[in-house]
Amino acid sequence: MLMSQLRAESGVPIATIKYYLREGLLPPGEQTSATRAEYNASHVRRLRLIRALVDVGRLPLATIRKIIEAVEDEQTSVHQMLGAAHYALSLPVEPAPDDPDWQEAGALVDEMITEMGWVIYPDAPTRAELAQTLVSLKRLGMPATRDDLLPYARVADELAREHDLRKVRLDGPRDTAVETLVIMQVLYGRALDALRRLAQEAESARIAGKVQAATGPPPEGD
Numbered sequence: 005m006l007m008s009q010l011r012a013e014s015g016v017p018i019a020t021i022k023y024y025l026r027e028g029l030l031p032p033g034e035q036t037s038a039t040r041a042e043y044n045a046s047h048v049r050r051l052r053l054i055r056a057l058v059d060v061g062r063l064p065l066a067t068i069r070k071i072i073e074a075v076e077d078e079q080t081s082v083h084q085m086l087g088a089a090h091y092a093l094s095l096p097v098e099p100a101p102d103d104p105d106w107q108e109a110g111a112l113v114d115e116m117i118t119e120m121g122w123v124i125y126p127d128a129p130t131r132a133e134l135a136q137t138l139v140s141l142k143r144l145g146m147p148a149t150r151d152d153l154l155p156y157a158r159v160a161d162e163l164a165r166e167h168d169l170r171k172v173r174l175d176g177p178r179d180t181a182v183e184t185l186v187i188m189q190v191l192y193g194r195a196l197d198a199l200r201r202l203a204q205e206a207e208s209a210r211i212a213g214k215v216q217a218a219t220g221p222p223p224e225g226d
Contacts, residue, residue: 007033010043014051021051027065029054029072046177053179053186057092060190067092075178082174082181087125089182093189094129097136109138115150120157168192 024030033041
């Protein structure tokens with residue numbers, strides 16, 4: 005396909021496609037003349053991946069380049085490739101290993117990972133991200149315990165096993181797998197947050213209704 009067709013297939017403007025080509029994020033097409041090149045389905049998949057990382061993941065191009073390098077490196081396993089995308093989506097955290105609160109939070113994170121039987125790299129940024137959340141909870145006067153975290157961990161484990169990773173085609177094109185993972189991580193993450201807030205509102209209304217029924221005036225005739 006020509007670049008105009010590539011634009012139509014991907015929904016990415018030609019000026020942006022040319023920028024990605026200059027930056028090496030998109031592989032060059034097959035040159036058929038001095039001013040003309042042919043593109044194929046792999047270019048469409050790559051553009052969809054880049055747009056998912058930019059529009060959904062909100063990642064800078066420098067980070068996107070690292071993910072694409074992992075996608076293109078066939079020596080990198082699919083697990084490592086998806087890990088690169090996962091880590092890129094993590095919030096940047098500066099650990100404070102000398103802080104007692106950080107030490108306590110890090111120990112709780114390690115305990116949870118062990119209890120769930122999860123195999124996680126020691127330097128996974130998600131460890132620090134969770135630890136920072138626990139530190140913030142403690143400093144807000146709402147420290148989280150193992151029992152507080154365990155229900156969330158079990159829900160996350162079930163979602164990962166029964167839903168999230170089942171949508172990622174591990175035996176298909178590598179860039180499509182990363183694109184799906186990013187969409188699942190970000191958009192389904194937002195959907196989960198919204199559903200949780202809806203459930204909390206419904207439960208609040210249920211509890212309020214019980215309280216009102218218990219404290220309101222008795223029905224007429226009693």
